[in-house]
Amino acid sequence: QVQLVESGGDLVQPGGSLRLSCAASRSIVSINTMGWYRQAPGKQRELVATGTSGGSTNYADSVKGRFTIYRDVAKNTVYLQMNSLKPEDTAVYYCYARFWGDYWGQGTQVTVSS
Secondary structure (H helix, E strand, C coil), rough: CCCCEEEEECCEEECCEEEEEEEEEECCCCCCCEEEEEEEEEECCEEEEEEEEEEEEEEECCCCCEEEEEEECCCCEEEEEEEECCCCHCEEEEEEEECCCCCEEEEEEECCCC
C-alpha cells in the first residue's frame, strides 16, 4: 500500500507558476509509475502527466512545454512544475501511483484567474 498527500494548490493569475507536491508514504524507488491527473467542474478526470522510475515521461498535449513532472527519491516526493498557467488549467489535481494497484491522493485545488 501507499498513501499519497498532495500540496501546493493555490489561486494564481494567468501566466503565473505553481509547483504541486505529492508525498508518498513509502519509498518511490519501487513505484514504477506516478503521475498527476486533474478534474475540472463538470468534466471527467484527465491525465496531465506521468513519469516512470526509468525516467520516461508522458504529458497531455494541452500542457506540453508548460508543465514538468519530476521525482525526488530522497524525499519520496513527486512534483509537478506548472508554468504559463491558463484559466483552463483550473481544476482539482490528483496525484496517482501504480504499485500493485492504483492509488490516489485526496486532491489539491488549482485556480487560475485574474
